[in-house]
Each structure stands twice: as C-alpha cells, then as structure tokens.
Amino acid sequence: MMELQICIGSSCHVKGSYNIINIFQHLIEEYSLHDKIDLQASFCMKQCRHHVSVAIDGEWHSVSPETASQFFQTTVMAKIK
Ligand code: FES
Incomplete structure (x- = not known):
C-alpha cells in the first residue's frame, strides 16, 4: 500500500493543500x-518555500493545485504496485 502524504502545515495550507487532498480523493x-x-x-x-509538499512513501515532491491532477495521473499512478 502506497503512503501518500499531503502537508497541511500553515504554509502549504495557504497554497491549497486541501484542494489537493480533494483532487486526490476524487x-x-x-x-x-x-x-x-x-x-x-x-x-x-520543512519544505515550505516550494508549492504544497506531497510525499510518496516518504519521497518528497512539490505540487500545486493546478498540477495536482497531472501529478497524480503520472507520478503517483506510475508508482502504484
Ligand atoms: S508547511 Fe508544508 S512543508 Fe512546511
């Protein structure tokens, strides 16, 4: 099972982490x-200066709400076993 974490710290929250969670859930x-x-x-x-922090099994990525759907369909889907 892949662990997909989305940062909800204050900086990422402001940049749209809840939108990304919604997009991923959808x-x-x-x-x-x-x-x-x-x-x-x-x-x-601790990567607040980037877009929203997303980790796939601990591997960090920077994702914005605008790129979230594409990120999921390429990077996340490619890593699913
Ligand atoms: S608030 Fe998300 S990396 Fe710091």
Whole structure:
C-alpha cells in the first residue's frame, strides 16, 4: 500500500493543500484505488518555500493545485504496485 502524504502545515495550507487532498480523493475514487493508496495529512515537511509538499512513501515532491491532477495521473499512478 502506497503512503501518500499531503502537508497541511500553515504554509502549504495557504497554497491549497486541501484542494489537493480533494483532487486526490476524487481520483482515488475514480480509479478505485482505495486498497492501493493510503491518503494521509502530514505536518510541515520543512519544505515550505516550494508549492504544497506531497510525499510518496516518504519521497518528497512539490505540487500545486493546478498540477495536482497531472501529478497524480503520472507520478503517483506510475508508482502504484
Ligand atoms: S508547511 Fe508544508 S512543508 Fe512546511
């Protein structure tokens, strides 16, 4: 099971982490990935100067609400076992 964490620290919150969580939840629903992806909220990942911090099994990425859907469909989907 993949651990997909989205930072909800104050800086990422302002940059739209809740939008990204919604987008990811929607896509998990659409592709029936509930048993493959564990979506979690995370505290600050100490990368606040970038876009919203997202970690796939601990591997950090910078994602904005505008790129979230594409990020999911390429980077996240490619790593699903
Ligand atoms: S608030 Fe998200 S990395 Fe700091």
